[in-house]
Amino acid sequence: MTYQIYNGDCIKEMKKIRDNTVDLVVTDPPYNLGNFMKNRDTNLAKMRDNFFGAAGWDNLEFEDWERSMDAFLEQTARIMKKGGSIIIFMAVIKVETIIRLAEKHGFYYKTTGIWHKLNPMPRNMNLHFVNSTESWLYFTYKTRTGTFNNEGKMLHDFIETAVTPVSERKYGKHPTQKPEQLISHFVYTLSNKGACVLDPFMGSGTTGVVCKRLDRNFIGIELDTSYYEIAKKRMEETGDEA
Template identity: 75%
Template structure:
């Protein structure tokens, strides 16, 4: 049985409890630092989605404060990551250069930037400009130029296409930036092995934990917001109970 450890805390504080050089894979979706930017944009997103991330309060830091927080995140990640471990960070395209610079400062090797394409995005402002249907992800390895890559001889592009998160994965509540399980499972299965330790320091609604449990990985998840933490805990416990029954 895989192990699950969940922390309702600030990620930097919680990661101090994680052993040095113990993590094989980090898959995470930190704040994009777009809250203030989006509030000044001509968009009807806030009207269409009641939990719009720009109004949630956790993505409205000033850039310098956000940059410092991400620097601390990469510093903590470097301590817990095994040599040859892998990291996937979802990020706004306009912040990718900053993320790469901070990661390389702490020993992470930049592999590539890829795209997640949503096949059914929210059609906001469709008569004004191009519909926003993509998000970036950044791929790193730690202290080496290669890591686990379970491609089975197949060619995987840096372009991943799925639908947005289905309603069945939101039954414990809604998170404004929740990623679909199929997207996260794509990375977990390719970039780690059964019994590996997977960490998500910005766990949100717990998708990475659900996928880790399903694919027989050990998981450590951290989420500061109590509402989202409880949501994640319920989802992961449901998957744990399903595994026991099977």
């Protein structure tokens, strides 16, 4: 298993990847909710010191965010093997935009699924329903089916796990870090050993850690230097845990 991680803009770094070389993309790009959340009546910022809405990287105007997602999907199509797959985590109110852009670049829309957090933050629990879900979209490239290691089991598009445990944040915190259990589900099901998996919005490196454990090759890209360093440390020490 090999891994390569880069600290830089994902579009610039993706342009260095050869055509038709990636089997699977699993990624969690900005949801374009920063300004939206700031204008809502929420106490989230008070409850968590690394609230994503205050991070700065999720504050693009919609048109700018849409252009960035279009460029990301254009590069993904170029480097994706025919029959490859992509999982994109996304806010439900942006799902239609991602589907439209992905289909424009040759991706076949399979489904929109839900990740249900078993222990969500109970913010505003006495005012309205607690937000305990996030959406994910599943596409294949240039075909209507791809690798699907379900082992004869029926796999639902509804996945339940706890949020990221403290043990997976020991190298540092990322405001939207996904748990390894969740990412493992997609990497195992949608790729085989030795496959090349890309996460162009790598964050703190969860996809890379999972790939290393499951014997997949990994390419990760992260713009923020502090998160890149967390990912680098996690990747270096994965497999060395007591």
